Amino acid sequence: MDVTDIARWQFGIITVYHFLFVPITIGLSGIVAVFQTTWVRTGKQEYLRLTKFFGKLFLINFAIGVVTGIVQEFQFGMNWSDYSRFVGDVFGAPLAIEGLLAFFLESTFLGLWIFGWGKLPKKVHVATIWAVHLGTLFSSFFILAANSWMQHPVGYRYNPTTGRAELTDFWAVMFNKVQLVTFPHVVLAAYMTGGAFVLGVAGYLHLKNRNSADDSALYLKAVRIGAAITLAAGLGVAISGDFQGKVMTQVQPMKMAAAEALYNTEKPASFSIFTWGTPDGKTEKFAIKVPKLLSFLATGSVNGRVEGINQLRAEYTAKYGQDPGTKYYSPDGYVPIIPVTYWSFRFMIGLGVFAATGAALILLVTRNGGRPNGRWWPRLAVLLPIAVVLASSWGWLFTEMGRQPWAVFGLMTTAHAVSPSVSATEAWISVISLTTLYAVLAVIEFGLMWRYIKAGAPAYEEPADPHDATDDTPLAFAY
Amino acid sequence: MELTTVWFALIAVLWIGYFTLEGFDFGVGMLVPVLARNDVERRVMYNSVGPLWDGNEVWLLVAGGATFAAFPEWYATLFSGFYLPLLLILLALIVRNLAFEYRAKNESPGWQRGWDRCLVIGSFVPALLWGVAFANITAGVPIDAHKEFTGTLFTLLNPFGLLGGLVTVLLFATHGAMFIALKTDGDIRHRAGALALRLGLAAAVAAVAFMVWAQARTGTASSAVAFVLAALALVSALAAAWKGREGWAFAGTFSTIGLAVAGLFLALFPDVMPSSTATAFSLTTTNAAATSYTLTVMTWVAVIFTPIVLVYQGWSYWVFRKRIASHHIPILTAPVAPPVPVTGK
Numbered sequence: 062m063d064v065t066d067i068a069r070w071q072f073g074i075i076t077v078y079h080f081l082f083v084p085i086t087i088g089l090s091g092i093v094a095v096f097q098t099t100w101v102r103t104g105k106q107e108y109l110r111l112t113k114f115f116g117k118l119f120l121i122n123f124a125i126g127v128v129t130g131i132v133q134e135f136q137f138g139m140n141w142s143d144y145s146r147f148v149g150d151v152f153g154a155p156l157a158i159e160g161l162l163a164f165f166l167e168s169t170f171l172g173l174w175i176f177g178w179g180k181l182p183k184k185v186h187v188a189t190i191w192a193v194h195l196g197t198l199f200s201s202f203f204i205l206a207a208n209s210w211m212q213h214p215v216g217y218r219y220n221p222t223t224g225r226a227e228l229t230d231f232w233a234v235m236f237n238k239v240q241l242v243t244f245p246h247v248v249l250a251a252y253m254t255g256g257a258f259v260l261g262v263a264g265y266l267h268l269k270n271r272n273s274a275d276d277s278a279l280y281l282k283a284v285r286i287g288a289a290i291t292l293a294a295g296l297g298v299a300i301s302g303d304f305q306g307k308v309m310t311q312v313q314p315m316k317m318a319a320a321e322a323l324y325n326t327e328k329p330a331s332f333s334i335f336t337w338g339t340p341d342g343k344t345e346k347f348a349i350k351v352p353k354l355l356s357f358l359a360t361g362s363v364n365g366r367v368e369g370i371n372q373l374r375a376e377y378t379a380k381y382g383q384d385p386g387t388k389y390y391s392p393d394g395y396v397p398i399i400p401v402t403y404w405s406f407r408f409m410i411g412l413g414v415f416a417a418t419g420a421a422l423i424l425l426v427t428r429n430g431g432r433p434n435g436r437w438w439p440r441l442a443v444l445l446p447i448a449v450v451l452a453s454s455w456g457w458l459f460t461e462m463g464r465q466p467w468a469v470f471g472l473m474t475t476a477h478a479v480s481p482s483v484s485a486t487e488a489w490i491s492v493i494s495l496t497t498l499y500a501v502l503a504v505i506e507f508g509l510m511w512r513y514i515k516a517g518a519p520a521y522e523e524p525a526d527p528h529d530a531t532d533d534t535p536l537a538f539a540y
Numbered sequence: 541m542e543l544t545t546v547w548f549a550l551i552a553v554l555w556i557g558y559f560t561l562e563g564f565d566f567g568v569g570m571l572v573p574v575l576a577r578n579d580v581e582r583r584v585m586y587n588s589v590g591p592l593w594d595g596n597e598v599w600l601l602v603a604g605g606a607t608f609a610a611f612p613e614w615y616a617t618l619f620s621g622f623y624l625p626l627l628l629i630l631l632a633l634i635v636r637n638l639a640f641e642y643r644a645k646n647e648s649p650g651w652q653r654g655w656d657r658c659l660v661i662g663s664f665v666p667a668l669l670w671g672v673a674f675a676n677i678t679a680g681v682p683i684d685a686h687k688e689f690t691g692t693l694f695t696l697l698n699p700f701g702l703l704g705g706l707v708t709v710l711l712f713a714t715h716g717a718m719f720i721a722l723k724t725d726g727d728i729r730h731r732a733g734a735l736a737l738r739l740g741l742a743a744a745v746a747a748v749a750f751m752v753w754a755q756a757r758t759g760t761a762s763s764a765v766a767f768v769l770a771a772l773a774l775v776s777a778l779a780a781a782w783k784g785r786e787g788w789a790f791a792g793t794f795s796t797i798g799l800a801v802a803g804l805f806l807a808l809f810p811d812v813m814p815s816s817t818a819t820a821f822s823l824t825t826t827n828a829a830a831t832s833y834t835l836t837v838m839t840w841v842a843v844i845f846t847p848i849v850l851v852y853q854g855w856s857y858w859v860f861r862k863r864i865a866s867h868h869i870p871i872l873t874a875p876v877a878p879p880v881p882v883t884g885k
Contacts, residue, residue, distance in 0.1 A: 117875075120641065121641075121642075121645070124641035124642065125638075127637065128634040128637045131597075131601065131634070132634075134604050134605060135619060137619075138604075139619045139623055139627070142616035142619065142620035142688075145608065145615055145616040146616045148612075149608055149609065149613070149616065149830060150609075150830040150831055150834050151834075153605065153607075153608035153609030153615070153834075154834055156609065157602065157605035157608060157609040157610075158605075158838075160598065160601045160604075160606070161602050161606075161846070164598040164601050165595065165598045165852075166849075168597070168598050169852055169853050172591035172592060173591065173856050173859060175590075176591040176860065177859070180859065181859065227831045227834070228831065228833055228837070229833065231833075480616075480623075482623075482689050487624060490624065491623070495627075495630075495631070498631060502638070505642065509645055512645075512875065513645075516875035519875070532862065535867065535869065535870045536587065536864070536868050536869065537870075539586075539587050539590070540587050540641075
């Protein structure tokens with residue numbers, strides 16, 4: 062493997078890993094904020110218990126999200142220095158703004174929230190967790206604006222003297238049409254993840270505590286809140302994903318053709334639920350197809366024309382010149398790796414649909430107290446957060462690998478983006494040390510998570526009144 | 541003033557913010573095995589920076605992001621060139637941050653000892669390597685006509701770079717000890733004050749030697765002023781520590797670090813990364829910069845949002861201004877489920 066391959070593996074490993082934790086952070090910070098707000102407004106003890114319990118799990122998760130996020134910001138310069146030189150004028154701005162607007166907000170107010178119990182007045186304290194949540198949303202917005210620019214570069218001009226892309230319209234980058242559909246899609250998926258997390262954890266605890274009337278009622282309430290969020294956000298994910306597919310068909314038709322492994326242009330085009338083909342993915346042996354569905358997904362019309370890979374490849378070659386080298390991506394140059402795009406697209410949708418359906422089912426059986434002692438649905442509940450998290454991973458793999466061979470669509474290929482001054486040895490040291498450390502962290506994180514989940518929600522304890530605090534009052538929370 | 545100069549100054553400010561604030565976090569982390577005599581004191585140290593360290597670290601992320609936006613070529617050359625030291629810094633920051641977050645999540649002594657080690661190593665390594673990196677940036681490193689770093693890890697480990705690393709380790713340790721003296725109470729407060737004085741003397745010797753050397757190599761009149769003020773601030777800090785004026789002593793090391801970093805940036809200007817291969821290959825505020833449109837956008841963002849950040853970060857320091865002593869530390873308990881009434885189902 063050369064430096065490009067190693068750097069790509071590193072980017073894939075550490076970015077997918079980072080994004081296991083990010084959607085939980087975004088979704089759960091919002092849900093915990095809602096729990097705490099409900100407690101502050103109604104004084105109902107159960108909401109304080111849920112706040113404290115899910116707040117703790119949120120913090121365990123957030124810690125890993127933050128530390129793996131630091132690597133993200135540095136690795137552009139470390140492994141992708143030619144990319145950084147080329148796009149810095151455009152791409153650097155949202156990254157810097159993310160730091161200034163989002164990271165300061167998240168970390169400062171999280172410190173205030175963690176250590177502010179019994180120190181800050183109730184209403185100020187609940188505002189701090191909202192500030193954290195707002196920070197996570199800002200963060201998503203700016204980083205997705207940066208990513209959307211890679212998917213669909215706008216608001217720039219190419220400067221032949223410097224050989225760089227240069228920003229000409231900041232607002233065009235912020236409100237790129239890809240960004241306008243990607244941001245809702247990703248944020249709704251994050252709420253879906255947060256909801257499924259609450260649903261899965263509470264489902265497990267509901268089963269475990271079925272002999273305690275109080276606790277099983279508490280967890281049943283959390284189950285229903287989590288399921289409702291999963292279902293509602295899931296519908297939003299589907300709708301925004303539909304818009305995204307149509308926009309993507311306009312800006313990166315190859316990605317959508319590769320999602321279906323549609324080799325030749327069809328009108329109307331069908332969508333295959335499952336295909337069994339030769340290992341190179343070019344010849345199908347067996348497929349289950351829904352007629353006209355791809356036309357509808359891609360164009361909004363059941364008889365719409367969908368361009369095929371072969372036609373697009375000829376089009377790309379005419380537009381962008383000779384195939385950009387065949388070494389890294391597939392024997393087809395401008396074509397991404399078809400089995401990856403085909404299956405990642407289906408896994409994303411399939412797992413998402415599974416989770417939303419599961420949540421709907423659980424809402425149904427738990428209505429009016431339902432059958433609170435049923436054993437099958439808590440087990441189903443535990444699977445749902447895993448499904449949603451994996452759906453997100455597959456979604457990113459699809460969108461990023463579907464863009465290949467481009468790093469910036471139409472402007473710069475991934476092979477040209479890598480750092481020329483970094484040796485393969487250095488790149489190996491980096492990917493191996495980071496992957497090893499991340500694997501160890503995964504074990505620690507899941508161990509901790511499990512320990513705190515098993516213990517369940519702490520008993521209700523009236524929080525100390527900040528007015529009663531003296532110089533000698535012990536910290537309500539301490540490291 | 542040219543926008544490129546404004547952004548050079550702003551990036552200097554971001555690094556000054558990072559080193560003056562995260563500097564004491566690193567110091568506290570390095571000194572845990574030296575200053576704390578028992579577990580409660582260790583936890584006093586962890587909690588003295590508990591609500592603050594994460595916000596302090598963001599200064600680094602913003603410095604990195606702002607460099608990417610305002611000087612893309614600088615970001616690209618520096619981060620790909622100083623590859624292995626940066627990787628080590630990242631690995632160290634990861635384990636250090638998790639030490640804060642995870643140490644108290646399990647009451648087993650083995651678990652806690654493990655995280656204590658992570659905290660010490662994770663604080664020492666960046667404290668050392670940032671000094672090495674900045675000394676080398678100021679002194680110049682081999683950079684070719686394509687703005688690519690052509691050296692290796694060992695290029696950076698020269699005497700000047702290593703002295704820079706020693707200075708940051710000693711200064712941050714002193715700064716951390718001053719912070720503990722200011723922010724805690726009880727026995728550890730006085731031990732920290734005494735240690736700060738001893739560490740500060742060593743830091744003063746190393747720092748003065750380094751600043752004289754830096755001034756001789758690339759200094760300008762303005763960097764000389766900054767370095768002299770930094771030295772005076774350090775002397776005042778030690779004098780204040782001697783008299784037990786903890787607030788002034790901490791303000792002194794705070795100013796020392798800020799002025800010394802300012803001095804390095806003043807010595808650097810108008811280069812951002814001088815080339816030791818040929819002066820013509822040096823990265824400067826002009827040839828490494830983003831376009832004036834991008835810099836204008838970024839200036840507006842910085843002008844509007846930086847004051848807001850400073851206000852709420854300042855507020856958070858105000859909220860957590862009280863000293864922490866052993867009796868403030870709650871007993872660590874395992875997470876327990878509430879008692880389950882057995883209903884005999």
